[in-house]
Amino acid sequence: MASNPSDPKPFGLSRRRVRWSDWLGFGSAAAATLVSLGALVSILSYLIVHGIGAIDVAFLVKEPAAVGERGGGIAPSLLGTAILVTLSSIVGVPLGAAVGIYLSELAGETPFARVTRLAVNTFIGMPSIIAGIFVYFVLVKPTNTFSAVAGGLALGIVMVPIMARTTEDVLRLVPDSIREAGLALGAPRWRVTMGLVLPAARAGIVTGGVLAVARVAGETAPLILTALGNEYYPSGLFHPTDEITLRILKYARGPYDIWHEQAYGAALLLVVGVALGSLLLRLSTRGHVVRSR
Amino acid sequence: MNDAARVARPGISPPAGTRPATWQGTRRDRLFDGAITACVWSVLAIFSAIVIVMIDGAWPAMRLFGVGFIVTSGWDPVHLKFGALPFVVGTIVVAAGAMVIAGGIGLLTAVCVTEWLPRWMQGPVAYLIELLAFIPSVVYGLFGLLVLAPLLQTTVQPWMLKHLGGHFEIFNGPPYGVGYLCATLILALMLLPIVVALSREALLLVPESQREGALALGSTRWEVVWHVILPYARHGVLGSLVLALGRALGETMAVAMTIGGGYQLPRTVMDEGYTLASVIANEFNEVSSPTYLSALIYCGLILFVLTLGVNVGAYVMVRRLAGARGFKS
Numbered sequence: 001m002a003s004n005p006s007d008p009k010p011f012g013l014s015r016r017r018v019r020w021s022d023w024l025g026f027g028s029a030a031a032a033t034l035v036s037l038g039a040l041v042s043i044l045s046y047l048i049v050h051g052i053g054a055i056d057v058a059f060l061v062k063e064p065a066a067v068g069e070r071g072g073g074i075a076p077s078l079l080g081t082a083i084l085v086t087l088s089s090i091v092g093v094p095l096g097a098a099v100g101i102y103l104s105e106l107a108g109e110t111p112f113a114r115v116t117r118l119a120v121n122t123f124i125g126m127p128s129i130i131a132g133i134f135v136y137f138v139l140v141k142p143t144n145t146f147s148a149v150a151g152g153l154a155l156g157i158v159m160v161p162i163m164a165r166t167t168e169d170v171l172r173l174v175p176d177s178i179r180e181a182g183l184a185l186g187a188p189r190w191r192v193t194m195g196l197v198l199p200a201a202r203a204g205i206v207t208g209g210v211l212a213v214a215r216v217a218g219e220t221a222p223l224i225l226t227a228l229g230n231e232y233y234p235s236g237l238f239h240p241t242d243e244i245t246l247r248i249l250k251y252a253r254g255p256y257d258i259w260h261e262q263a264y265g266a267a268l269l270l271v272v273g274v275a276l277g278s279l280l281l282r283l284s285t286r287g288h289v290v291r292s293r
Numbered sequence: 294m295n296d297a298a299r300v301a302r303p304g305i306s307p308p309a310g311t312r313p314a315t316w317q318g319t320r321r322d323r324l325f326d327g328a329i330t331a332c333v334w335s336v337l338a339i340f341s342a343i344v345i346v347m348i349d350g351a352w353p354a355m356r357l358f359g360v361g362f363i364v365t366s367g368w369d370p371v372h373l374k375f376g377a378l379p380f381v382v383g384t385i386v387v388a389a390g391a392m393v394i395a396g397g398i399g400l401l402t403a404v405c406v407t408e409w410l411p412r413w414m415q416g417p418v419a420y421l422i423e424l425l426a427f428i429p430s431v432v433y434g435l436f437g438l439l440v441l442a443p444l445l446q447t448t449v450q451p452w453m454l455k456h457l458g459g460h461f462e463i464f465n466g467p468p469y470g471v472g473y474l475c476a477t478l479i480l481a482l483m484l485l486p487i488v489v490a491l492s493r494e495a496l497l498l499v500p501e502s503q504r505e506g507a508l509a510l511g512s513t514r515w516e517v518v519w520h521v522i523l524p525y526a527r528h529g530v531l532g533s534l535v536l537a538l539g540r541a542l543g544e545t546m547a548v549a550m551t552i553g554g555g556y557q558l559p560r561t562v563m564d565e566g567y568t569l570a571s572v573i574a575n576e577f578n579e580v581s582s583p584t585y586l587s588a589l590i591y592c593g594l595i596l597f598v599l600t601l602g603v604n605v606g607a608y609v610m611v612r613r614l615a616g617a618r619g620f621k622s
Binding site: 025031032035039040043094096102106116121123124126127130134160188191218224260267271275 | 319321324325326329330332335336337339342397398399404405420428429430431432434435436438440482513515516518519536539542544550570573577578593597601603604605607
C-alpha cells in the first residue's frame, strides 16, 4: 500500500491524495444532499406543526373573522383560487398547446418557427410580475377595477409559454413512425395530429397542463396588481377577488399570532394540494409521457 | 415528414374513391393550420404587446431621468427624484449570493444522487428534493419571515456582530433579521430544486461507457466525477445554472417578504433593501403620483431586459452546444 512514485497514476495524483480527494468529494456531496433534504423537511415540518391546528371545517367554509379575532376561515380565498385557476387555464392551456403543436408538428425549421421558439423560450423566464404590470395597464386601468378576469388573464399569460414548451417537448417524443403510419394510410395531416400524435402524447400533455396549473396556483406577484384581494366573496368576475397566496401574504405580514397560524394552515393546504396532485400524476403516468400503441 | 404531409401534389391523382376524403382532408388541413397559426400569432401579439406596454409605461420616467436612472441612487417619492441603482445592485447581489449557495449545494447534491446513492434510492431522493420546487414562493416568504428571520435576529446575527463585526465592516450591520442575508438564503433555498433537477438530467445523459472507461483506467469514483462526468456534462450543468439565474433575478414574492425594504445601497449583509422585482411588488399599490408609477415601471423594464437577456443567452448557448455535439432539437 505504500505509495510508489513510479506507479502509473490516473490524472497525476499521488495515491494518498486520491483517497483524500475521494473522501472529501463524496463527503461534501453527501453533506450537500443532507442540507437539501433537511431544508425540505424543516419547511414541511414547520408548516405541519404550526398549520395543522388552524385547519378544520370552519377554516374551509367560513369567511375571515374580524381583524385579529380567533376563528373564521379562508373560504373566499379558496373560491377565488378556483375561479382564477379556471380562468387562467381557459386562456393559457389552449393557446399554449396550440403553440406547442405548431412548433412540433407544423412549423419545421422556418425562420418564423425559430422566432416563435425563441420567444416561447425567453418568455418562460419572464418575471411573472411583468405579466401583472401588463394586465394592470390593459385591463385594470381601463375597467377601473381590480378583478378576477384581470388576475386570470395575468396568470394565463404566465401559463402560455410553459404549456407551449411542455407540449412541444412531449410531441417531439412521439416517434415519427406513428405519423408515417397515419400518412401512409391516407389520413390528412390534421387527422394524424389530432387522432394519432396527440392521443399518443396524452399523458405527457396532461402532466404538462397540471404542472402549469400548479405553477400559477402558487403565483402571487401578478395578482397583487390585478386581483388585489378581498375579505369577502367576490361580487362578480369584474370585482376584486381573493386568492389563497394573497391571503397567506396578508396574514404572514400581519402582527397577530392567529393570523400567522392561519397563514401556516393555508400554506399547508396549498402545498399538500399541489404535491398530492403531482404525486397522483406521477403514479398514474408512471413516468411514461408517451405511449405508443 | 412535413413535406410528405402535404397531400395535394399536382399531377398525381389519388386512387378512385379516396378523392373526396383527400379533398376534404386538404380543406380541413387548411382550417386546422389556420386555427393553430392564429393562436401562434395571438401569442406573439401578446408578447409584443407586453414589450410595448412596458416601454409606454416607463416612457415618462425614461424622459425625465434618462439612462442615468440605472446608475443613480435616491428614491424620493415626495420630491419625485428617482434612481434605481440600489435596486439594480440589490438584485445582482441577492441573485449572485443565492446562485453561489444553491449552485454549489445543488450540484453536489445532483452528483451525490446520480453517482453515489444506490439505484433504488436515487429516484425517491431526487423526487423529495424536487418537491421543494412545488412549494410556492409565498410559502418560502412565509418561512423566511416567520422562521428564518427571527432565527437570524436572535442567534446568527448577534454571533456575526460579536465575532466578525469588529474585523469586517460587511458584518457590522443592524440585526433586524429581515434583510439581504435572509432574502439571499431564502432565494438559495428556492433555486436548489431547479439546480438539482436540471443538473441531474445533464449528469444522467453521460453515457455509462464514459464511467466504465475511466474506472477501467484505475480512477476512483470521485475522479470519475471530477475529471470525466462533470466535464462531459458541463454544457447541461451550465445551462441549468443560467436558467436558475434567470429565475433568481426575477423572483418577487419571497424576496419582497424577506428583504425588509429600503432605498439605500447595501453596505452590510444585514442591511434592508429592495430588488427590482420586490420594490414593484411592495410599492405598486401605494404609488402617489404618475411619475412614481412610471419610475416603478422603468424598474420593471430594466428587470425585463435583464431576465430576457439571460434567457436568450441561455437558449442560444444551449442550442449551439447541443448542435455542436450533433443533436438537433
